[in-house]
Amino acid sequence: MDMQMSNRVPDWLTPLAWAYIALALLTAAAIGYDIYARQRRHGTVAAELVWIASALYLGPFAIAPYARHGRTPRTTATTTSYEATNPASGPQPVAVAGLPGGGASAVAHLVGVPLVIASGLTIAGINLWVMIIVIGLLAMTFLFAYERASARHGSGTPTPLRAAAAAAILTVLAFDIGMGGWMLLLHFNEFMPPASDGTFWFLMQVGIMLGLVTGYPVVAWLAQRHQVVAPA
Template identity: 55%
Template structure:
């Protein structure tokens, strides 16, 4: 990421960034181990990946969300899912978009830097573009896969067009926050180089900001009975 000669990023942010990044990786390992080593499998691999990738940006908060919504006793999961309120359902349903964005950052940022791709002299613009495209593709695949089979109680998944439309709407709303955050950092000389931990920490915070702007879109899609699949609890048979 292009950066001016003088940066306004405070020195104290570096240890904070590395602490949070380390905690996030530990949380990723915890959720992955709980699912695959302790065999608390979900009915959809796509949903398992949503819970794992949620820790990439939520850190310890992902553990709390996973224990409450992702891992439930097999005998009580269905009843617990029925009692989940609208706000909680939407909060969980927005996680796939966050995971798609987090993974898209891990792919797009190094790729753009490696090829030296710039628009108007800045690497930030192609990064934003590629992240958005990758996020739409991954989220559409998730919607397509997670809406089919035993998980959603359907004989077949939703159409590709419906999955892409839902993914596009979600990512567009998500990017209001994410892109706004990146622009705010850039124009205030707060965007560190991509090889510094502070950059990735600030991108984690950007994904969380994106969750807040993506929330209303996901809520609208759920209310309109459009395609946004809520990650199921372990052992549940529907959303």
């Protein structure tokens, strides 16, 4: 790789990384259990997966936004259509509208990193550039699919093709200022562990959170234009 320059990664980061990864997985499992086993279903499976995926990078910090903005009433035989698909807390903030982008990036990392390593592809002798490109393209694809699958307006029609594509591309590009910039910073300062190390995935979780910050202005702008949809 090329990215396996772990000599400057402090030893104390390893137990912290594995502890946070364990908490993230437990949180994702807890949210998934609450949605599916306890019948707190949403309007679409896509929205449900976004909340579960949010825990993969936010870890236990995903619990509060899920409880406030993503937890729906339990589905029963007498539950109305509105009650079954809408949280009781009212309108969702712009920060929640950024969660689909974070989830798309998290899944893109899980798919793209092993794919790039297995392919052996490099640019200028390192595979970091290939990794950033592949993760970005995958994230755009996943986010586009989410927009098309979950965005429903009063007419019940999905987000138009062009609007969904524009939202996905603009969101991921803004997101990559934080995520891609973080990866480059780690690499060129020799803080990038190998992908087989838990610290690598922990640092990618940090990068996704940075991406949420840099992507926020674009998500806010798209939300005002009704071209991005928060998970419900």
